[in-house]
Amino acid sequence: MIRTLKTLAMVAACVSFSGILALSIWTIAGQPAPVNLPQLLSENMARSGVEHPVTAVLLNFRSYDTLLEIGVLVIAGIAGISMAKTASLEDPELRTSDSLLYGLQRWFVPLMLMLAGYLLWAGAHRPGGAFQAGAVLAATGVLMRLGGVPMDFLRPGLLLRLGLVLGFTVFLLVAVASVIGGDAFLAYPPELTKPLILIIESVLTLSIAMVLLALFVSAPVNDAEDPEEGSS
Amino acid sequence: MTAPLLYALAGAILCGIGLFGLLWLSHLLRKLVAFNIMGSGVFLVLVGLPQHQGGQDPVPQALVLTGIVVAIAATALAVVLIRRYYHLSGLTSLTGEPASREGAPE
């Protein structure tokens, strides 16, 4: 009885939250915004080095956001592999011997790799880009792992850690290189903007795929114990 | 009523649903799914509201993309933590038999 009442109270609270929010959205939608950012954006598109506005925002105008966002992804990856305590990340129980999956995999893996490459390339002028390509690449890895393809680079060694931070490192080096040239942090030299963005996108794709794959693989299953401080 | 405004209003509803799940459900995976529902609601508001009058606006689209990556990172980390927590304690919620109760002697 009490639980029902509590549930009802909680439902009422959440419904009224939605209601107030919707009302506020409705009110705001009725008024024009004072700053016209899309127009400002289109005026500066020529200087951004790419044709697609979303990619321009992500990798040029607001590239600091993207740099920190990749940092967040790397943190998740680090925290994830810090949970895995075994020397090997192989988990035989996770492997499937399903012959259908085997058959599919032979068709899907090359197709998905190609799709990832296409998404990366398409990012310059239409929807697509590093994250989408990285996600597809990671999905390919997941499929391969489920099919039991050995992937030694996923052991928590130096190679895995290098792969995790490769994209982040390149991005960071480009960011600081502009300072040595006397410019602001993250400012690309105008004549190199396009190739730099392309390089950053490509290495980011690899690293994003690596982080996602590492997080999938490192979900831990062993019994390592670490005494809490002062508990003995 | 334009399509973007409809997205924003739907986002408001999703926010309410997600909030309910986050606060009320006790299973950790359900909480995590609720977080993602609420996150989608927020993203819908973020991308829908500015495009209601201004037309195409790439800035919120880029912001949502960044937000999604952050949400994925957080979700993946949470899944790893939940899985290890389950493995060690056999619990799927934070309300179950506690390992060290708040305020109680350990």
Place this chain on the structure above:
Amino acid sequence: MTLWLMAGLLFTPLAWAVLTLLTDFAWGRVVTWGGIVVQVLVSLGLWLAVSRDGGFYYGLGGWEAPLGIELRVDGLAVTFVLLTAVVASACGFHAGVYIDPDKPWHRYFWPLFWFLWSGLNAVWLGGDLFNLYVGLELISLSAVGLVALGGKAAALRASLRYLLAALLGSLAYLLGVALIYGQFGTLSIAGVVFWLEDHPVPAGSGLALALMVTGLALKTALFPLHRWLPPAHGIAQSPVSALLSALVVKASFYIAARLWLELGEPLGNLAAAQLVGLLGSAAVVWGSWLALRQSALKQVVAYSSVAQIGYLFLLFPLTYSVSESVSQQAQQGITLQVISHALAKAAMFLAAGNLILSTGSNRVDALTGVSRFLPFSLFSFGLAGVSLMSLPPSGGFAAKWLLLQASLGSGQWWWVLVLLTGGLLSAAYVFRIYRASFLENSETDEFYHPSRSLEVIPMVLALMAIGLGMVSEEVLSVMALPFEEEGSP
């Protein structure tokens, strides 16, 4: 010169995060020492540059707001950057000795530590609402990673709770940001303030501020949203607890305070300001009371954080529709409270770590007789306690003195009661630890002696917390520097 300093400040922590990820714990320690030196020098240089020439806006990537992201480098921001450099390097040095280098997963401590530091700098300097969100997530995820490091069930439980609270708080904040962007078409705080200066407040904008402040209050662990904090801060390794209590909770409070000071007057209202103040007061009393009743040493310190965070939220009522001078006093008092609590609480957690190392137990009763063996760490703990109790001449006293004046100046005398009660209760929980340590018990005479360097670090921090009271004028003068308006939108 400032260009180089800014780049150094942004680049070093991120670069060192990468470098330390590629090494093991022992090498990471050496590499970290180098990074700490660079980061402290850069922070100090930037602080000197700003205190000489005044603040400025720094457009990242050469783009100005609202198109790009601008960092706001002013007196307050560089003061916190310097504070972070001091506290984080102390925790870094302590952790290098304190943490067991033989556990393979401890190698991940350093990269998470550096990512945390870079997130803190991003928040202090942030002038863009969405960028602040990314900075907050950078902080939250690395903090959760640090709490969970080691992966015992109890630590995972605490870190999961922490993670869920932090994520909910971030989402509420982001929802507020979405509404602000929909309303004003810009993400730059300065841009919104600039527009509001000569336009009437548009309808429906109060909810955005309310959502952002609520989300941030959850991340700062304001009563009654504080329940995630004590388990997380109590169970983490001591240097991590020190970082979390001293700096991480301050980051979300800092954003809430900035938003309130810039947008509170047009978008907020009196009832909300008083409500936040009331919750802060409740946190002071309830947190101190619970701290008094804990049996685990680190839980005492963690609940003391809940109480000390409560004082910070007195900023809201003390700056809403009051005279300029009262508001200034309140802001200065809160700034001193943030700095002195950061120093004192870091000292306290590090000293508590030493005591735990020495007695081999986290229980308050286990401290029996420790006063004969570890007077140095116990003394640091007590000195930090002096600042928390806000006795003169500590920084805590200077902070509460300003808050007292601001309360009386604005006629809101009821906050004075909170300040007095809080001081008495904190004296009670600090003395309880002391009492336990001075009791004599013939059974336990075996104590482990931590290395001297572990004991010196909390002492230095505690002395700084005490000394802050004597140099508060100088510290506050940098904060109130005129802001160079060049480059503002």
